[in-house]
Amino acid sequence: MDDAVARALAYAKAARPGFVAQLKDFVRIPSVSADPRHAADVRRCADWLARDLRRIGMPRVRVIATPRNPIVYADWLGAPGRPTVLIYGHYDVQPADPPDAWRTPPFEPTVRGDDLFGRGASDDKGPLFAHVKALESFLRTRGTPPVNIRCLFDGEEEIGSPNLVPWLARHRRALASDLAVISDTRMLGPDRPAMTYSLRGSLGLELEVRGPRRDLHSGAFGGAVHNPLQALCEILARLHHPDGRVAVPGFYDRVRPVGPDERSFMARRGPSDARILRDAGVDRPWGEPGYSLHERTTIRPALTINGLSGGYQGPGGKAVIPASAVAKVGIRLVPDQDPGEISRLVRRHIARLAPPTVRVAVRTLQRARPVHLVHRHPGFQAAAIAYRRGFGTVPVLLRSGGTIPVVDALQSILCTPCILMGFALPDDRMHAPDEKLHLPTFGRAIATCIHFLAEVPVSLSYNEIH
Structure with a gap:
């Protein structure tokens, strides 16, 4: 030495x-x-x-x-x-x-x-x-x-x-x-x-849904006004298919395929499904079928809900329809996916999902290739x-x-x-x-x-x- x-x-x-x-x-x-x-x-x-x-x-x-x-x-x-x-x-x-x-x-x-x-x-x-x-x-x-x-x-x-x-x-x-x-x-x-x-790359979006001009009493208006928090959850629930795949049209079009040799290499060298579940502290997996958990978190893209806010958050209950609700959406990208293109695809999909009873805005918080x-x-x-x-x-x-x-x-x-x-x-x-x-x-x-x-x-x- x-x-x-x-x-x-x-x-x-x-x-x-x-x-x-x-x-x-x-x-x-x-x-x-x-x-x-x-x-x-x-x-x-x-x-x-x-x-x-x-x-x-x-x-x-x-x-x-x-x-x-x-x-x-x-x-x-x-x-x-x-x-x-x-x-x-x-x-x-x-x-x-x-x-x-x-x-x-x-x-x-x-x-x-x-x-x-x-x-x-x-x-x-x-x-x-x-x-x-x-x-x-x-x-x-x-x-x-x-x-x-x-x-x-x-x-x-x-x-x-x-x-x-x-x-x-x-x-x-x-x-x-x-x-x-x-x-x-x-x-x-x-x-x-x-x-x-x-x-993986990343795309951070903020999705805001607005309804009434002010918070409303849910006893006076519940059932007559579309709750922005409910509308937001309905939109978010349709960002994935039931099997875990992202439901945005065109989302996977540019994903670079990974060949069998590298997938075999990853299986030998990477963490097992059991190890990933243990590190996460959960008992059952979730996500896109056809891939190991290590593959789902590395060679495949993902869309996750990172935060949700709206309505009363304090102790006890409050009978309120909030004027607005916000979600933080994080998207992980893989080679050949472009953050700008994915942003446009997601915005277009959300616009199709948005009901006419509320106003929806999508803001980009960050992006990386x-x-x-x-x-x-x-x-x-x-x-x-x-x-x-x-x-x-x-x-x-x-x-x-x-x-x-x-x-x-x-x-x-x-x-x-x-x-x-x-x-x-x-x-x-x-x-x-x-x-x-x-x-x-x-x-x-x-x-x-x-x-x-x-x-x-x-x-x-x-x-x-x-």
């Missing part, structure tokens, strides 16, 4: 208690990007992250204002002739609703056993921080990382990165990099590391070697059902190949109450990131020669 790597690993091991304490401070900040009430908290989190980057020795750190949430950028470019690695992560988090479903408060990070509980601990503050601590381990021992570094940390990933993408387009030349590494995906288990080579990565890039080789050294075993290649909007932008705008190195676990409860980070995995993740930075120049130069 290279002496510089050995010293970095020793530093990281000795500093691990301090790293966990810092991570708790990071998680403590409620950087919820979807809620404007937390805008000041998101800015505070960006400032905290920038201070930590300066503290570890990154020479140029900027907090870049956007129309909404800041971008945190840092670089170290002191190794001419060596590759440049762009590290992407996001410091914004999902809302913590419902707060009373948490065993401990979501923004009071708590260690229980081997896990750190708190919103954003796994998605994505912990994995992001693993890369930052790997950098610190080199800067505090060797004085320099083994490659040139750009850090790009997003405050809007959970809402589709609407301001990061145009910023990338304006600065594409200044951000030139040999590869980007992103840790916002899952492993199969604590001892089963995984690299993701395909992501699906991506399929070239996993023969030498960066994948560097990551595989790093995983083997950090976790003691080679990673498996997986498709993911999730979406990372920036991946398509990095590849299409910057022409930068992306490597997706997952460190989250299936039971980390991302986007749910009691989200957690497995601390032993966090420690191995830092070691893996150290090995990855050291291996990148070796793998890239070997492939250039051969």
